[in-house]
Amino acid sequence: MSDTVKVGFVPLSQAARGTLVVFSDDALNLGKATTKALGAAAALIKRAAATGKFKGKNGSTLDILAPEGVKADRLLVIGTGKAAEIKETDFLKFGGVPSPNCRRPR
Numbered sequence: 181m182s183d184t185v186k187v188g189f190v191p192l193s194q195a196a197r198g199t200l201v202v203f204s205d206d207a208l209n210l211g212k213a214t215t216k217a218l219g220a221a222a223a224l225i226k227r228a229a230a231t232g233k234f235k236g237k238n239g240s241t242l243d244i245l246a247p248e249g250v251k252a253d254r255l256l257v258i259g260t261g262k263a264a265e266i267k268e269t270d271f272l273k274f275g276g277v278p279s280p281n282c283r284r285p286r
Contacts, residue, residue, distance in 0.1 A: 200252035203274070204229075205263040206236040221249035225257055237261055239273060 202214045208226055215222050224247055228234070234242040238261030247255040258274050260266050 197251065197253055199254040199256055200250060201256045201258060203260050204236045204242075204257050205260050205266075206238075207263075208234075208236050209263070218250065221247060221255075224248065224250075225255070229257075234259065238265075238270065 202210060202218070202225075204210055204225065208229055210218070210222060210225070218225075224244065225242070228244050229236070229242055232242055234240060234257070236259040238259060240259035242257040242259075244255040244257070246253065260270065260274070
């Protein structure tokens, strides 16, 4: 029997457990609300990106397990590519971008 996936949306300040998903452009810029909510943990993304060679390319992912300074168990950063080139339909694709560590159904 497979695990049931539960998706929910809450203010970033209330994201207490599970996986927190944020978006980053190709310059590793986060949105203002994301940067504010992550506080000092926002710098963690840049450090992990350098280590993992994450460039924020459209559709790429950076999976950070047990991120320090964040209540969530995992922080998943989805690259959006160049900010000026993001299309509205890209967000449909981003929702379906698998993490490299996720289990795929067989």
